[in-house]
Structure formats: C-alpha cells, structure tokens
Amino acid sequence: MADIYGKDLPRGATVALPLAGVALLVAGWHAVAVYVVGDPTLLPTPLQMFTALWTWIAGGGFLPHMMATLYGTLGGLALGASLGFAAGVLVAEIRYLDRSVYPMVLALQAMPVVAIAPLVIVWFGIGLASKVALVAIGTFFVMFIHTVAGMHAAAGELIDMCKAFGGTRWRIVREVKIKHSLNYVFSGLEICSALSFILCVVGEFIAAPNGLGYYVKAASSDINASGMFAAIAVLAALASLLALLVRFVHRHVVFWQFRKA
Amino acid sequence: MTMFANAAGDFLRRLLPIVLLVAVWWALVWALDVPSRLMPSPPEVGRRIYDGLVVTGDLWAHLWSTTEATLLGFLLGGGLAIVVGSTLAMSRTLELLAYPLVVLIQSVPKVSVAPLILLWAGFDIRSTVILVALICFFPIFVGTFVGVRAAPPVLVDLFSTLNAGRFATFLHCNLPHAAGSIFAGMEVGWGFALVGCVVMEFITGLSGAGFLIQNSANNLDAETAVAAMVLLGVLGFIGGALLQQAKRRLVFWEGSARHG
Numbered sequence: 001m002a003d004i005y006g007k008d009l010p011r012g013a014t015v016a017l018p019l020a021g022v023a024l025l026v027a028g029w030h031a032v033a034v035y036v037v038g039d040p041t042l043l044p045t046p047l048q049m050f051t052a053l054w055t056w057i058a059g060g061g062f063l064p065h066m067m068a069t070l071y072g073t074l075g076g077l078a079l080g081a082s083l084g085f086a087a088g089v090l091v092a093e094i095r096y097l098d099r100s101v102y103p104m105v106l107a108l109q110a111m112p113v114v115a116i117a118p119l120v121i122v123w124f125g126i127g128l129a130s131k132v133a134l135v136a137i138g139t140f141f142v143m144f145i146h147t148v149a150g151m152h153a154a155a156g157e158l159i160d161m162c163k164a165f166g167g168t169r170w171r172i173v174r175e176v177k178i179k180h181s182l183n184y185v186f187s188g189l190e191i192c193s194a195l196s197f198i199l200c201v202v203g204e205f206i207a208a209p210n211g212l213g214y215y216v217k218a219a220s221s222d223i224n225a226s227g228m229f230a231a232i233a234v235l236a237a238l239a240s241l242l243a244l245l246v247r248f249v250h251r252h253v254v255f256w257q258f259r260k261a
Numbered sequence: 262m263t264m265f266a267n268a269a270g271d272f273l274r275r276l277l278p279i280v281l282l283v284a285v286w287w288a289l290v291w292a293l294d295v296p297s298r299l300m301p302s303p304p305e306v307g308r309r310i311y312d313g314l315v316v317t318g319d320l321w322a323h324l325w326s327t328t329e330a331t332l333l334g335f336l337l338g339g340g341l342a343i344v345v346g347s348t349l350a351m352s353r354t355l356e357l358l359a360y361p362l363v364v365l366i367q368s369v370p371k372v373s374v375a376p377l378i379l380l381w382a383g384f385d386i387r388s389t390v391i392l393v394a395l396i397c398f399f400p401i402f403v404g405t406f407v408g409v410r411a412a413p414p415v416l417v418d419l420f421s422t423l424n425a426g427r428f429a430t431f432l433h434c435n436l437p438h439a440a441g442s443i444f445a446g447m448e449v450g451w452g453f454a455l456v457g458c459v460v461m462e463f464i465t466g467l468s469g470a471g472f473l474i475q476n477s478a479n480n481l482d483a484e485t486a487v488a489a490m491v492l493l494g495v496l497g498f499i500g501g502a503l504l505q506q507a508k509r510r511l512v513f514w515e516g517s518a519r520h521g
C-alpha cells in the first residue's frame with residue numbers, strides 16, 4: 001500500500017514526536033514571552049502562569065471562584081440535560097409532537113444560544129440562578145435534538161419483533177428505543193459538557209459577583225495576563241475533566257458500541 | 262413546472278417550523294401575560310425590526326458590524342484551518358509534532374479567552390475577528406483533516422502508480438474527496454463564528470448585535486434585544502443556507518447521495 005502520509009515512521013516516533021511537540025510548544029511560548037513581549041502583565045511565561053495560579057490558590061481567593069463556576073455549570077447541565085432527555089423521549093414517541101416540535105427546535109438552532117444571556121440575567125437576576133438557567137437553556141436543546149435523533153435511529157426490525165412478541169408500548173420505548181438512543185444521548189452530553197462551561201463563563205462575563213469568567217474579565221481590566229492565563233488554564237482543565245468523565249461513562253453504559261469485534 | 266412546484270413546496274416546508282415557532286411564542290406570551298419588558302410578543306418584535314430596518318434604520322449599522330466581523334473572522338479561521346488541516350493530514354510527522362498544540366487548542370473553552378484577546382488587540386474590530394477565527398478554526402480543521410485522510414487507499418495507490426507527487430495527489434485526490442467534509446465543518450463553524458462575535462460584542466460593547474442585546478436588556482428594552490436575537494438567527498440561517506448551496510454546486514457529486 002502506498003504511503004503518502006509518511007506513516008512508516010521508525011518505532012518510538014509516535015511517542016517522541018508529540019513529546020518534542022510539547023517541548024517546542026513550551027519553549028516557543030517561553031521565548032515569545034521573554035524575548036518578544038517581555039512583559040508578564042501582557043503575556044506570562046509558563047512558569048509565571050503556574051506561580052500566579054499557586055499564589056492565587058494559596059491566598060484563598062481561588063476556591064470560591066471555582067466553586068461558583070462549578071455550581072453554575074454542573075447545576076445547569078444536570079437540569080438542562082435531564083429535561084432535554086425527558087422531553088426528547090416524550091416528543092419522539094408522540095407522533096404529532098414529533099412532526100411539529102422537532103422541526104421547530106431545529107429551526108431555533110440557527111440562533112446562537114449565547115445571545116440570550118443578557119435577557120436571562122434580566123429574568124433571573126445576577127447570581128447563581130441566572131447561570132444555572134442559561135446553562136440549562138443551552139444544554140436542553142442540544143440534549144433534546146440528540147435524544148429525538150437517537151429515538152428515531154432505533155432499528156425498525158427490532159421494534160417490529162418486539163411488537164410481534166407482544167411488547168407493550170412502554171416496554172418498546174424502554175428496551176429498544178431508549179437503549180438505541182443512548183449512543184446519541186452521550187454524544188450530545190459530550191457536546192453539552194463543553195457548552196455548559198462556555199455558557200456559564202459568558203454569563204459571568206456579562207454580570208456576576210464571582211466565578212472564573214468574572215475573574216478573567218476583572219483581570220483583563222487590571223491588565224493582569226498571568227491571572228487570566230491561570231484562570232483559563234483551570235477552566236480548560238475542568239472542561240477536559242468533565243468531557244473525559246462523560247466519555248468514560250459513555251463507554252461503560254453503551255459498552256456494546258465499543259466492544260472489539 | 263413540477264420543478265418549480267417542488268422548489269416552492271420545499272421552501273414552504275422549511276418555513277413552516279418557523280411559523281409554528283412564532284405561533285407558540287405568541288400563545289405563550291399571551292397566555293402567561295408576560296410584560297413586554299421581559300419578553301415581547303412577535304408583533305412587537307416585528308414592529309421593532311420594521312422600524313429599525315425601514316423607518317429609522319438604526320439596526321443596519323449593528324447588523325453590518327456583526328456581519329463584517331463574523332465574515333472576516335470566518336474567512337481567516339476557515340482558511341487557516343483548511344491549510345493547517347491539509348498539511349497535518351498529509352504528513353504524519355507534522356501531525357504528531359503538532360498533536361499537543363491541537364489538544365491544547367481543543368481543551369480551552371475558546372470563549373473564555375475573549376478578555377485576553379481584548380487585552381492584546383484592544384477595543385477594535387480586530388479583537389472580534391481574532392476571537393471568531395479562533396472559535397471557528399477547530400470544527401473546520403477537524404472536517405479537513407478527517408476528510409483528507411479518508412480518501413480511499415485504492416485511489417491513492419493508483420496515483421502513486423502513475424508517479425504522482427504528494428502535492429498532485431493531494432490536489433487531485435485527497436482534496437476533492439475531503440470537500441464534503443470541509444463544508445460540513447464550515448457549517449458548524451459558521452454557527453460557532455456567530456457565537457464568538459456575539460460574545461466579543463458583549464464584552465467590548467462597541468457595536469453589533471451582541472452589544473445591542475446587552476445594552477437594551479440592561480435598559481429593560483426587551484423588544485430591541487429580541488429583535489437583535491431574531492436578526493442573529495436570520496444571519497445564522499442565511500450563512501448555513503449559502504454554505505449548503507455552495508456545497509451543492511461545488512461538491513455536486515455528493516449531492517444526490519447526501520440529500521435524501
């Protein structure tokens with residue numbers, strides 16, 4: 001087989017090259033920060049970023065902000081995702097709703113959901129409630145669409161067979177359709193895990209008494225790039241952790257999709 | 262004649278959900294008796310849009326600045342994504358080398374860098390363009406990379422049998438094969454691009470639909486805020502429709518298979 005992509009690398013290159021990439025990345029960042037910018041209030045070196053993070057944690061100012069963001073994100077995600085799933089199951093099962101509501105929600109998707117953030121703050125006030133509401137609204141629609149698509153994807157033969165063996169409607173929904181939808185549901189949940197942090201942070205940008213998004217924006221006004229980098233790094237770590245967790249649960253719950261043939 | 266009827270029917274079928282949506286919205290506002298400073302009814306928003314676009318014309322400036330920044334950022338981010346995605350897909354060495362950077366870019370919630378970009382680029386359209394480019398880069402990059410690598414090995418073998426160089430193979434085999442996937446990435450990217458633009462406008466507060474939404478929400482002028490949201494939805498819809506049209510023209514060989 002032809003190898004135009006250069007896949008016949010020597011053994012060990014698949015480990016050595018990414019490591020070299022990490023080294024290049026860190027060295028390049030450091031070099032730009034020291035020799036090009038030369039001002040830690042605009043661009044900190046990697047080390048300065050970690051120092052800033054450490055003093056922030058040690059000073060005790062870090063934990064309240066992180067917890068505020070986590071409460072908003074996870075609370076909104078739990079609320080929006082579970083409601084979206086329940087609504088998706090219901091709508092996919094009721095023919096008239098499926099024909100009317102599903103296309104409506106798809107049409108609504110053209111609008112970026114973050115645009116609603118200032119209105120949500122007017123509705124729910126500045127604080128945890130508006131963050132939870134914003135995240136819940138955004139994740140609801142994603143979960144709803146994925147659940148309905150998943151319920152539609154259930155194999156017709158299986159449903160027919162279940163009917164032939166006298167399965168009740170509820171049983172078909174539970175044993176065939178919901179089980180089939182799970183793969184879609186978890187893909188939706190993975191999208192939601194990234195989306196929920198984004199929405200929470202946007203809510204905190206606009207108006208919030210605390211949270212990592214609030215901190216990043218406040219640090220921007222203070223011209224404190226080290227603090228911003230530290231907060232963004234924490235956000236990236238939290239979002240990655242949540243995505244990994246979702247993927248882990250996905251593999252265990254929908255194990256048959258990942259079984260090796 | 263039948264073709265025309267089909268097209269008209271297709272258009273109506275697309276419009277129907279939006280009509281239903283407006284009806285539900287109107288019914289909810291009317292039934293719950295929501296005050297219009299919290300959530301206006303469709304006719305109020307319609308009148309505001311009509312006023313803003315036809316009578317006073319005050320919405321045009323905001324609509325234009327949002328469109329301009331989104332479009333510029335989308336072109337910048339999309340162009341970079343296609344070039345970088347193709348390069349990394351065609352060279353496994355570069356792919357492995359750039360892997361940590363890709364993971365890094367993917368793991369950071371892009372929106373959270375907005376204040377940082379503001380600090381670097383200032384209160385200017387440049388900030389918005391950069392954030393938009395950063396946000397829409399990733400889906401288009403993934404679409405390009407996956408599409409280029411997915412070229413059928415048999416075809417790639419044929420090219421190398423005919424002594425085609427790597428670039429010629431890319432240009433005539435991998436790239437046409439990736440085109441559908443690139444367009445799929447661009448459709449996702451356009452939605453992301455609007456998000457980036459709106460968030461930056463929230464923060465800079467200079468102009469644009471995002472500024473309009475936030476400013477009018479603060480003044481309890483929900484009519485203007487919802488009007489701006491509707492216009493954003495229209496922008497998202499037009500962008501998606503244009504991309505689908507371009508895909509049907511440019512990647513015509515995939516059209517019939519994907520359309521059904």
